[in-house]
Structure formats: structure tokens, C-alpha cells
Amino acid sequence: MENKSSSLPTSLIDKSVVPGDVVLDLSTMSNQTIKLGGGLHQDCDAISVMKAGRLRFSKPNKYWVESSQKRYVPHAGDSVLGIVVDTRFDNFLVDIKGPALAFLPVLAFEGGTRRNIPKFEVGTLLYVRVVKAIPGVNPELSCTDDSGKAAEFGVLKEGFNFECTTGLSRMLLSSPTCPVLDALGKKMSFEIAVGVNGRVWVNAASPSTTIIVANAIIKSESLSGVQQRIMVDKLLQKIQ
Known part of the structure; x- marks a missing residue:
């Protein structure tokens, strides 16, 4: 989600917030794009809090609410550590600590083709990127960045x-x-x-x-x- 902002509301950054708190008033802000992450919701010009936690800000323009919880709610673009729990013909099933198992297509690797499908044993630890996260649907993962390169994604050995x-x-x-x-x-x-x-x-x-x-x-x-x-x-x- 994107909106326009001209100044940063620094008074609430890193402070505790609860559902219902209004942390941004877009009617007073202009000339700069901002991005809203998890825990924030837009209602007309008001950006309000949806879950308790701390309001965080990362340069240049992203705000989100950080909360300490053991259950993870997937969002597209997240980098996560997943554990392979099963292997299928077209994909690997991966536990990412979310409400449902995620799937990693066998071709979701740099230069992936049917001739070089990786072989992962159950229990293999992977550093992967969430590509799709739709409520009620198993999240989709990839071992590449937005440009299709492996970057830092892949198997994490030893350690x-x-x-x-x-x-x-x-x-x-x-x-x-x-x-x-x-x-x-x-x-x-x-x-x-x-x-x-x-x-x-x-x-x-x-x-x-x-x-x-x-x-x-x-x-x-x-x-x-x-x-x-x-x-x-x-x-x-x-x-x-």
C-alpha cells in the first residue's frame, strides 16, 4: 500500500501501540511516498493499528507494527527459513511456521529446468522468499530474488x-x-x-x-x- 507523506511522525516510532491507535494522518501529509507493512490499516486518511506491538520505521519510507509472537503470518516479499517436510512431483512442501505448509515449485530456482531439479531430503533447511501469500491458500516460495537470481537464497548447510x-x-x-x-x-x-x-x-x-x-x-x-x-x-x- 502506498500513500503520500511530507514529514515523518517520529513521536510514535519505537513506541508501544495498540489496536485502534491512529499513527498517521494522511490529510496533513504530502509529497513523499510511504509504504505500510503488517499491523497497519488505512481508513480514509487515517492509518491505524490492527495489532499490539511497537511501531517501527525503516528508511526510506516503510512503517509496520512489530510484535513478539511465535506464530508467523506470511506476507509476499518476506525472507524466511523453511524446513522441507515432503517432496512432490511439482514442488516441495515446506514448514515456514505459518498456519499452513508452503510450497516451493521445483523450478523456482535460478536457471531451474526439469533436467536440473534439486533433490532435498526431509529436514533440509532452506532460506527462501515468500512469493505469494493469500489468506486460505498455501503460500508459494522461491529460491530466487525478484530478478530471478539465487542471491542469498538456497540450502543452509551445517550450522x-x-x-x-x-x-x-x-x-x-x-x-x-x-x-x-x-x-x-x-x-x-x-x-x-x-x-x-x-x-x-x-x-x-x-x-x-x-x-x-x-x-x-x-x-x-x-x-x-x-x-x-x-x-x-x-x-x-x-x-x-
């Missing part, structure tokens, strides 16, 4: 996969310098993939590093940015 709330996963993705990830990255090397569906994959050269990173991430959810950095420093001091 450690754990589940968290959708609020935590969005926090890890919402900032280019997430405090806990920034603090960990300055001290150790690791790979990470975060799905907005509340799944996180971590991989490092040693199992101990993987466990440290995973534990730090799990502990960070209720902490401020400063507290996250302090927690990481204390965690690393214990293992030195």
Missing part, C-alpha cells in the same frame, strides 16, 4: 538452527547495525541467516562459537542496544 519470536527476528533484521550482531561481529567470525518467521541459522568454524552467538542472540530480545553490547562483553569475558 545451528533455532526458533525465536518474530519480534526478535525482525529486530535482528531491522537495523543495518543491530547492537548484538555488531558487538559479536567485532570479536568473532560467523555466518547468520535470519527469517522474519522467527527462525535463525548460525554457522561458525567451531561449535563453541556457534553456541555463543546463538545464546547471545536469544538473550538480547528484552535488552536495549546498550545492554546488548554489555551482555556480549560479559559473555566473551567468561570464555577467555
Whole structure:
């Protein structure tokens, strides 16, 4: 959804909101496109809240309500971590923590043809993109970006996969310098993939590093940015 805006209502960003709260008044705004994400609804010129959480904003122009919940509601364009649960002739059935299993067409890969269909065992972890998400219909996935390239999508091998709330996963993705990830990255090397569906994959050269990173991430959810950095420093001091 797109509307026009000339100024940013910064007073409510990162604040708690509840259903019914009006967070944007479009009648007072013009000259800049904005995009509305999950948890927000437009009624004439009023943008109101549909679910409790925190109002978030990401540059250049997107607003959404972030809430901590274990159940994931798919939206087109989401990047998620899915687990293969079954293989069919035309697609793979994938668990993405949503209300229904998603399907990944066997040709939904870069250069995909009937001659090079991938073979996934049940339990394979995939980083995929939600292509279609229509209520009452199984979501459709892809292992390519909008241009048809594999990009970062595909199989996640080895490493450690754990589940968290959708609020935590969005926090890890919402900032280019997430405090806990920034603090960990300055001290150790690791790979990470975060799905907005509340799944996180971590991989490092040693199992101990993987466990440290995973534990730090799990502990960070209720902490401020400063507290996250302090927690990481204390965690690393214990293992030195």
C-alpha cells in the first residue's frame, strides 16, 4: 500500500501501540511516498493499528507494527527459513511456521529446468522468499530474488538452527547495525541467516562459537542496544 507523506511522525516510532491507535494522518501529509507493512490499516486518511506491538520505521519510507509472537503470518516479499517436510512431483512442501505448509515449485530456482531439479531430503533447511501469500491458500516460495537470481537464497548447510519470536527476528533484521550482531561481529567470525518467521541459522568454524552467538542472540530480545553490547562483553569475558 502506498500513500503520500511530507514529514515523518517520529513521536510514535519505537513506541508501544495498540489496536485502534491512529499513527498517521494522511490529510496533513504530502509529497513523499510511504509504504505500510503488517499491523497497519488505512481508513480514509487515517492509518491505524490492527495489532499490539511497537511501531517501527525503516528508511526510506516503510512503517509496520512489530510484535513478539511465535506464530508467523506470511506476507509476499518476506525472507524466511523453511524446513522441507515432503517432496512432490511439482514442488516441495515446506514448514515456514505459518498456519499452513508452503510450497516451493521445483523450478523456482535460478536457471531451474526439469533436467536440473534439486533433490532435498526431509529436514533440509532452506532460506527462501515468500512469493505469494493469500489468506486460505498455501503460500508459494522461491529460491530466487525478484530478478530471478539465487542471491542469498538456497540450502543452509551445517550450522545451528533455532526458533525465536518474530519480534526478535525482525529486530535482528531491522537495523543495518543491530547492537548484538555488531558487538559479536567485532570479536568473532560467523555466518547468520535470519527469517522474519522467527527462525535463525548460525554457522561458525567451531561449535563453541556457534553456541555463543546463538545464546547471545536469544538473550538480547528484552535488552536495549546498550545492554546488548554489555551482555556480549560479559559473555566473551567468561570464555577467555
